[in-house]
Amino acid sequence: MSERVNSAWSPSSREIERRGARQRISRKQATIAAVSSTIVLGTLIAIIVTSPGWATVKKTFFDIEYGREVFPTVIAGLWINLQLTFIGGAAIGVIALGLALMRTTKSPALTPFRFLATAYVDIFRGAPLILIILLVGFGVPALGLKGISSNVIFLGTVAVVLTYSAYVAEVIRSGILSIHPSQRAAARSLGLTSGQTMRFVVLPQAIRRVVPPLLNDFVSLLKDTGLVSILGVTDAVRAAQINASRTFNYTPYVVAAVLFLLITIPMTRYTDRAIRQRTNAQSSEGAI
Amino acid sequence: MANVLEISNIRKSFGTELVLNDLSLAVPEHTATVLIGASGSGKSTLLRCINLLESIDDGQIFLDGEEISDPLINVDEVRRKLGMVFQSFNLFPHKTVLQNITLAPIKVQGKGKEEANSAALALLKRFDLADKADQYPDRLSGGQQQRVAIIRSLALNPRLLLLDEITSALDPVLVNEVLSIVRDLKSDGMTMVLATHEMGFATQVADEVCFLESGNILERGSAQDVLHNPSNPKTQEFLKRVHQAGRL
Numbered sequence: 001m002s003e004r005v006n007s008a009w010s011p012s013s014r015e016i017e018r019r020g021a022r023q024r025i026s027r028k029q030a031t032i033a034a035v036s037s038t039i040v041l042g043t044l045i046a047i048i049v050t051s052p053g054w055a056t057v058k059k060t061f062f063d064i065e066y067g068r069e070v071f072p073t074v075i076a077g078l079w080i081n082l083q084l085t086f087i088g089g090a091a092i093g094v095i096a097l098g099l100a101l102m103r104t105t106k107s108p109a110l111t112p113f114r115f116l117a118t119a120y121v122d123i124f125r126g127a128p129l130i131l132i133i134l135l136v137g138f139g140v141p142a143l144g145l146k147g148i149s150s151n152v153i154f155l156g157t158v159a160v161v162l163t164y165s166a167y168v169a170e171v172i173r174s175g176i177l178s179i180h181p182s183q184r185a186a187a188r189s190l191g192l193t194s195g196q197t198m199r200f201v202v203l204p205q206a207i208r209r210v211v212p213p214l215l216n217d218f219v220s221l222l223k224d225t226g227l228v229s230i231l232g233v234t235d236a237v238r239a240a241q242i243n244a245s246r247t248f249n250y251t252p253y254v255v256a257a258v259l260f261l262l263i264t265i266p267m268t269r270y271t272d273r274a275i276r277q278r279t280n281a282q283s284s285e286g287a288i
Numbered sequence: 289m290a291n292v293l294e295i296s297n298i299r300k301s302f303g304t305e306l307v308l309n310d311l312s313l314a315v316p317e318h319t320a321t322v323l324i325g326a327s328g329s330g331k332s333t334l335l336r337c338i339n340l341l342e343s344i345d346d347g348q349i350f351l352d353g354e355e356i357s358d359p360l361i362n363v364d365e366v367r368r369k370l371g372m373v374f375q376s377f378n379l380f381p382h383k384t385v386l387q388n389i390t391l392a393p394i395k396v397q398g399k400g401k402e403e404a405n406s407a408a409l410a411l412l413k414r415f416d417l418a419d420k421a422d423q424y425p426d427r428l429s430g431g432q433q434q435r436v437a438i439i440r441s442l443a444l445n446p447r448l449l450l451l452d453e454i455t456s457a458l459d460p461v462l463v464n465e466v467l468s469i470v471r472d473l474k475s476d477g478m479t480m481v482l483a484t485h486e487m488g489f490a491t492q493v494a495d496e497v498c499f500l501e502s503g504n505i506l507e508r509g510s511a512q513d514v515l516h517n518p519s520n521p522k523t524q525e526f527l528k529r530v531h532q533a534g535r536l
Contacts, residue, residue, distance in 0.1 A: 186378035186437075189339050190392035190444065191368035200391060204382050 063251045077239035084225040096168035124166035133159040137231040156228030175206035215271040298347030309503035318477040322490040325500035331483035371441030371449040377433045379425040386421040431462030451482035
């Protein structure tokens with residue numbers, strides 16, 4: 001309970017002096033920051049603009065007219081990326097949670113699953129995503145299995161889901177392992193079974209703890225959906241590529257990059273904030 | 289009076305370190321047994337063994353005549369009959385006070401939410417914590433958290449309550465509000481085994497005081513005998529050190 005500030009209080013002359021000094025210091029610091037930023041950024045821009053090839057670069061990468069023209073096709077492609085991110089993200093969440101639980105279980109009946117989950121994570125975390133996309137995208141149709149779609153969007157999504165499930169499973173597992181054993185001891189001593197302890201005590205705390213890193217993975221997922229373009233999916237990257245190779249003007253790539261950034265930058269800012277809040281909250285969690 | 293708990297000749301070691309050595313103990317119904325001794329003397333391990341959080345290497349443990357050290361026993365069923373309160377409270381930080389208390393009654397005993405809530409609220413009211421029901425644990429003082437932890441284990445109506453240095457993490461001002469709950473429980477006839485460094489408190493509640501040293505009970509008897517008139521030189525030495533630390 002904080003006491004109310006006494007309304008009769010007025011700052012002493014020493015305090016007024018201090019406030020003045022603080023103001024002078026911060027004004028000086030702002031000036032220094034402004035001057036230094038102008039010099040550094042100004043120099044960078046000057047170097048680029050005065051370079052011998054600038055006129056050509058400006059025409060082939062920053063052609064505003066052409067950018068406007070290709071914008072509808074690129075944004076239509078980006079819609080594919082977004083769909084892939086959200087549908088894939090949901091599948092990844094479910095699979096990764098299953099993998100993490102399998103890897104942390106001690107139940108003897110699940111031993112083979114624990115082994116398989118570990119092997120799965122090792123393989124898909126270790127292999128480059130682009131190789132998995134190629135192998136799934138071209139390998140699965142070659143098997144000629146009935147009932148398996150050979151739609152490239154579907155296969156691309158499967159490849160991304162396979163890989164990201166391994167990443168996310170490890171993040172969730174680290175969250176589970178970070179919960180102090182005393183929480184488990186308290187739950188078990190209340191008579192909860194190990195499954196109930198996991199579901200009601202450990203997992204809710206673990207998931208809360210790993211939300212910030214999961215948001216990071218979500219941003220990466222959105223960017224990496226661009227890789228499915230190598231299968232011929234007309235996503236934002238592919239749409240830009242088609243336009244660029246038609247006219248040899250690379251502005252569509254810049255348009256695609258800017259569109260990705262418009263989504264990912266707010267997401268990363270939000271993630272940073274979530275991490276900061278997490279860190280602040282942990283200080284009061286110390287006693288637990 | 290029947291013994292709620294009977295321990296005969298148990299041994300427990302962690303690696304090469306022998307923590308409990310041929311220890312035997314009987315706790316009759318409605319009595320409080322207080323375990324005293326230096327850190328590392330085996331008090332906590334003994335409590336964790338009773339609660340089956342640790343397995344023993346030899347000997348037997350009986351709860352109401354049933355051998356609970358049998359490896360084929362259902363540990364979850366045994367733990368339902370035992371309440372355990374820890375030094376560091378171990379409340380669930382993601383649940384409110386009320387949810388902390390009702391989790392086990394709902395999930396373990398299969399009580400309805402209404403029934404569990406009203407029972408929990410009655411307990412909170414009895415111990416002056418009714419206004420904290422919807423708070424999260426990190427909003428509570430250490431003393432309040434520990435009282436909630438005690439209520440959490442009481443909600444299961446345990447046959448035996450195990451208290452492991454429940455005031456060691458609290459500052460002296462908060463100790464008393466926790467200990468007064470234990471005194472209440474004692475006068476209600478709750479059977480308890482508690483490890484503590486609060487010798488004055490031990491004198492008030494103990495039917496039997498056991499002095500542990502190197503995993504065995506070196507001296508046991510009434511609080512008067514063990515705490516104020518010890519016969520074993522090691523007990524005398526320990527109590528002298530406690531006295532010097534100002535805790536007697």
